[in-house]
Amino acid sequence: MGQQEVFTFLKKKRNKWFTSRQIADKLKASYGSVSVSIMKLRQSGQIKFKKNMLRTKTRGRAGKFVYRHK
Numbered sequence: 328m329g330q331q332e333v334f335t336f337l338k339k340k341r342n343k344w345f346t347s348r349q350i351a352d353k354l355k356a357s358y359g360s361v362s363v364s365i366m367k368l369r370q371s372g373q374i375k376f377k378k379n380m381l382r383t384k385t386r387g388r389a390g391k392f393v394y395r396h397k
Contacts, residue, residue: 328360330367337374337396344393346379365394373397 336354337345345353351361368374379393 328354328356328364330364332356333361333364334368334373334396337394341396344377344379344395346393350394369394 332354333350336350347361347365348358350365351358354361365374369376374394375397376392376394379391
């Protein structure tokens with residue numbers, strides 16, 4: 328699981344916002360590997376992020392941020 332898979336997923340779903348847990352579930356990948364990939368994509372400025380105002384819960388946890396392709 329790498330940055331490219333996360334980037335491609337977000338690029339295909341360009342107009343939707345996802346929490347990192349939602350991305351991990353959709354890609355059938357571990358949450359940890361998706362988190363690291365998102366962190367690197369955020370640092371390089373390749374994806375947008377904002378605070379999650381809806382507080383979407385996935386597996387009992389609310390995601391603090393949501394992400395999408397620029």
